[in-house]
Amino acid sequence: MSRFEVDEASDEEIARERALYGPFTDAVRGLVDATIRTLADADAVREAQAEIEAITERLTKDQLPGSYGVKFRKADGKGRPWGNAVMGLRNPIAPPVDVRTVEPGRTVADFHLGAAYEGPPGLTHGGVVSLVLDQVLGHTVSSHGRPGMTGQLTISYRQGTPLGDLRAEGWVERSEGVKTWARGHILSPAGEVTAEAEGLFILPRWARNLPDRDVDHFS
């Protein structure tokens, strides 16, 4: 079941894939936003639908049998979780949220949430807040050398999180064997904390012998 694939991709090949799939995925993100917001008339919507179905038909003639999984490069164990729901290069659902390691066990992410992430009118869906914070905390424990799957996650919502430009921060509290505890929050453009997170992450048994444990995340 685990779709860990180890390959020998060169830096050049990876750069070429990024240059191809990054802009392609961005184009689909743009279409997702337009799907929600368009005021085009019914005929125009139907025409767009037919064209999209034709594109999809071409793209799916030759495709992966299931989900993307994670590809690892044999040389350095570097992972490419390009299907990931939060930061996948090839996943239009991912905002994407690219988490940067400030120092081991401390991370920050600047990201933008558009119309597709709405819950209450004009605000980020409470579940999207937890989705982003799960990813940020997962990356935080990985950056600490202790990657893991989420064991428990608690989100405390302090105020509505606006849509638009946001920042998330994460930091490790402590770790003990295969368990690591991390905390984090989301900040509004005004610098106010809109939601806080507390998470326990556990290194799964099946991942304890991977080529490199310092992969981006498993969560």
Add this chain to the structure above:
Amino acid sequence: MSRFEVDEASDEEIARERALYGPFTDAVRGLVDATIRTLADADAVREAQAEIEAITERLTKDQLPGSYGVKFRKADGKGRPWGNAVMGLRNPIAPPVDVRTVEPGRTVADFHLGAAYEGPPGLTHGGVVSLVLDQVLGHTVSSHGRPGMTGQLTISYRQGTPLGDLRAEGWVERSEGVKTWARGHILSPAGEVTAEAEGLFILPRWARNLPDRDVDHFS
């Protein structure tokens, strides 16, 4: 900031909109899946990208200035949160998860998660698990006549949640004034609980005077 719009849409108009936007959004969902899984060559990907950008350009000529918000029908206060990130009819990011009320304060949702919702290889992203459970619990408290925004949400992950067909269930534990506590879980096709949720929901001040409080959710 609140994008609550009250209108006089007839049943017929709403049915016509559903028949137009439902299949259109499904087509974009299909394209999202194809974007992740396609093995088409570089030229085919670039060609698809150019076509998608052209469609988006047409659709965005006339569009909502921001996110979709929620439209309410004046006659019965029935809400149409069609941009919602989890269940929005017009949101390709939404799986969608349609939560059914079994009885007031008890809900169930059968849904399908494809490649776009992946975290660990072959498994649902831990944050997507929380995203779905937030929505299910939010709907559960609404069905109880106590809608609210999420105050606190705790997810306990028992085992990896496979991608594919899943079920979620929610139930109200108790309520007190504007606060309601609910619990829920996700079940694998084998009927095993993969994750449990506990949530506190609070009716926000700005929503206490809406035409009808029994709307689908605010979370």
